[in-house]
Structures are given as C-alpha cells and as structure tokens.
Amino acid sequence: MPDTIPDLPIQRLRKTGLRPTRQRVALAELLFGRGDRHFTAEMVHAEALSHGVPVSLATVYNTLHQFVEAGLLREVAIESTKTYFDTKTSNHFHFFFEGDGELEDIAVENLAVENLPEPPEGWEISRIDVLVRLAPKRPKNGAR
C-alpha cells in the first residue's frame, strides 16, 4: 500500500469550509487517507498522542463532531456512552462485536430491510441504521 497522499486530508478539510487549523489538519491526517476506519474519540486521542500531536480529549471530541457536521465522518452511536466515528460516510450497516467493541461494515447489498411502516404524515425516512450485535457462541448446557 502506498503511503498517504500528503495533501489529501487538507483538501478534504478545505472542501468543507472548515478552517484548516493546525489541530484539525493533524487529526485529519491521522484519520483520512488510510482506508475506511471506525474509531472512538479515545482511540483517536491515544493515536494522536503517540504521533506526537498534543491535543486534549475534549479537542478531539469537538473536532470529530465538527467533522461529522461537515460530512467528513459519520457517527455510529452504539450506546449512549459509546460512539464510534466512521470515515465511510456512504450508506452502510454494521456488525458490532460485543466484548471486543469492534465494528465491521456490512454492505447495503447484503441486507434487506422490508415491511417498513409508513412514516407519519409529513415525515419521510431519511436513513436507516442497522447495527447487528454479535456475541461469541456459548456451548449449550450439558453439551460437553
């Protein structure tokens, strides 16, 4: 795999109209240009520190939310206390590995959502989020 194209993250930032501050650029360089990824703010914070980018966790949170609003990232809320961010912003679904806390993409073609109820008058469906939660198989009682 070739390394990141150096100006790509900055170009992405510029297109959104977000001012390319040093911290935004540093975080964009960490997050984009290495394929699609899922991460939490804590993971980004640890990664930033290990790359010598001095940012606080609060700044990481704020920046990630700005990136979401600008359409650079998609937010995947697992629980009220656990939010992942996704560099793949197009429509797709997720497997969630409980325990590991890992997310894996499910292509839209591989899942059909049927028999959706008609939305209330004046409303339309804007997006459907599907999170398929996975747990390790447990041996059945008395199976051994």
Ligand SMILES: [Zn+2]
């Ligand atoms: Zn995803």
